[in-house]
Amino acid sequence: MLFLIGMPASGKSTLAHKVSNLFQWQSADLDQEIQKLLQKSIPKIFESEGEIFFREIEAKVLRKIPVEPQKIVATGGGTPCFHQNIDYMLSAGKVVFWDTPLPVIVERILRHKAQRPMFAQKTNAEIEHFVQKLYQERLPFYTKAHFRAKEWSDIEKIIQRADF
Numbered sequence: 001m002l003f004l005i006g007m008p009a010s011g012k013s014t015l016a017h018k019v020s021n022l023f024q025w026q027s028a029d030l031d032q033e034i035q036k037l038l039q040k041s042i043p044k045i046f047e048s049e050g051e052i053f054f055r056e057i058e059a060k061v062l063r064k065i066p067v068e069p070q071k072i073v074a075t076g077g078g079t080p081c082f083h084q085n086i087d088y089m090l091s092a093g094k095v096v097f098w099d100t101p102l103p104v105i106v107e108r109i110l111r112h113k114a115q116r117p118m119f120a121q122k123t124n125a126e127i128e129h130f131v132q133k134l135y136q137e138r139l140p141f142y143t144k145a146h147f148r149a150k151e152w153s154d155i156e157k158i159i160q161r162a163d164f
């Protein structure tokens with residue numbers, strides 16, 4: 001099983017779908033599993049229950065996703081940084097850091113910021129600064145991954161060479 005980690009808006013959810021379609025792999029999206037379980041959108045969960053509750057549920061749901069070969073799981077941007085989730089993922093499967101360039105991430109967040117609870121209340125300049133800071137804080141977790149991928153060809157190589 002492959003876990004995708006990386007910044008919010010780096011494209012983890014999109015990439016999991018693409019791998020699933022192209023290689024007929026199973027896929028799962030941790031945020032979607034949480035939304036299904038609680039019958040609430042991620043922004044609503046943040047708003048009504050708060051981040052601490054979200055991180056607890058996130059850690060539990062992560063560990064409930066069945067570990068199977070030829071399966072790719074998109075996690076949330078913060079997943080590896082809480083509740084020893086990175087150690088769990090490193091032991092349960094292979095972990096890929098999807099390292100999209102920060103300017104691309106900033107541009108995507110600015111386009112859809114209303115849907116993202118961490119960014120909705122911030123000005124554009126604040127978002128840019130916040131994304132830089134978040135990247136620096138999270139890099140020590142992200143770089144624990146088995147693989148660091150920057151483009152699609154990196155993903156293809158990982159899928160072809162690793163025995164999952």
Ligand SMILES: Nc1ncnc2c1ncn2[C@@H]1O[C@H](COP(=O)(O)OP(=O)(O)O)[C@@H](O)[C@H]1O
Pocket residue numbers: 006007008009010011012013014015074108112
């Ligand atoms: N390779 C890509 N090229 C262009 N846009 C992309 C690409 N991957 C993702 N996106 C867009 O970026 C946004 C965030 O993608 P998403 O897969 O939700 O990221 P994440 O799950 O990492 O937050 C979405 O609007 C998506 O359509």
Ligand SMILES: O=C(O)C1=C[C@@H](OP(=O)(O)O)[C@@H](O)[C@H](O)C1
Pocket residue numbers: 006007008009010012013031042075076077078079116117118
């Ligand atoms: O970076 C984060 O802390 C978060 C990223 C989101 O997932 P994506 O990375 O799929 O946007 C989602 O889990 C939640 O809003 C928190």
Ligand SMILES: [Mg+2]
Pocket residue numbers: 012013014031074075076
């Ligand atoms: Mg996602």
